[in-house]
Amino acid sequence: MDGEKKSVHTGHRERQKERFLKNGFESFADHGVLELLLYYAVPRRDTNVIAHRLLNCFGSLAGVFEATTEELMKIEGLGKNGATLLKMIPQISARYTRSRADRGSSYETATKLGRYLSTYFFGERDEVVYLLTLDGRARIIGCHQLFRGSVNLTQVTARKIAERSLADNAVSVVLAHNHSGGFALPSDEDITATRAIEAALSAIGIVLRDHLIFDEDDFISMRESGLLKNAK
Known part of the structure; x- marks a missing residue:
């Protein structure tokens, strides 16, 4: 049987x-x-x-x-x-x-950056911070996880970001993190910490191209929202 x-x-x-x-x-x-x-x-x-x-x-x-x-x-x-x-x-x-993404093309727009970086947050319940490093033509060099847990950007030091960026010989970088279970809106702490990071990177000749904040279905670009000091 x-x-x-x-x-x-x-x-x-x-x-x-x-x-x-x-x-x-x-x-x-x-x-x-x-x-x-x-x-x-x-x-x-x-x-x-x-x-x-x-x-x-x-x-x-x-x-x-x-x-x-x-x-x-x-x-x-x-x-x-x-x-x-x-x-x-x-x-x-x-x-x-991500493997289908054309790493040889330029990632200059928030839309293109968001489409690529959103894949790092698939199914994430934790809050995570990533650093995307780019060359002089805005092509991807690497993407590095900087922090996992309850995200407070003040815990992600400008020194750590600068060291990782220099190690990759990056010309510009993009920060990305998610608001787990919340809205893709930057807090006052996000804005303050991001501007401090932007200034620290600028001092060593690296551009903070953008900081994208993701929720489950959407993201916001701090540069396009005019929240970075050098926003264009």
């Missing part, structure tokens, strides 16, 4: 894989997407049941992928391997999106 049950599950899994290979996820409901994905982390359980548990608990695919590891581990049958796989998905998606 156990052998027959295993054979039935194996046959179903193979059919689902073939269905995906033929038509992609277009014909799958959300629980079907999770069911198929979890085949690769949960080999001996009914992942359809686990998929429904996940959606019932977190409400949507976005809710599932944005849940913490600890929250995911509470789902019966998922296990550490399943939770780890689900946590990988947003980061793989973000890396894929």
Whole structure:
């Protein structure tokens, strides 16, 4: 009986894989997407049941992928391997999106910068600060995480930013951070700290091109908002 049950599950899994290979996820409901994905982390359980548990608990695919590891581990049958796989998905998606970006082109506009930098905040629950370094033609050199936690820009020192910028031989840089669960509006502390960083960088010949603040669905450019001292 156990052998027959295993054979039935194996046959179903193979059919689902073939269905995906033929038509992609277009014909799958959300629980079907999770069911198929979890085949690769949960080999001996009914992942359809686990998929429904996940959606019932977190409400949507976005809710599932944005849940913490600890929250995911509470789902019966998922296990550490399943939770780890689900946590990988947003980061793989973000890396894929960034890998498609043309790093040889100029990143001079807030729109283009925002489109690129937004991928660093996919599924983020923590507040994070990044530094994007650019060459003389505004092409990307690198992107570095400066801080993670409850963001207070005064904790991100101008010296640390200057050292990282000089190490990359950057001509200009862009700061980016997110307001987790809030609006993409700079606080008074954000403005004060950003202007201090702008002045410190200017003293060593590096331009603070912009500071972008992200929320879940949007971002604001401090330069376009006229909030930097040297805003044009």
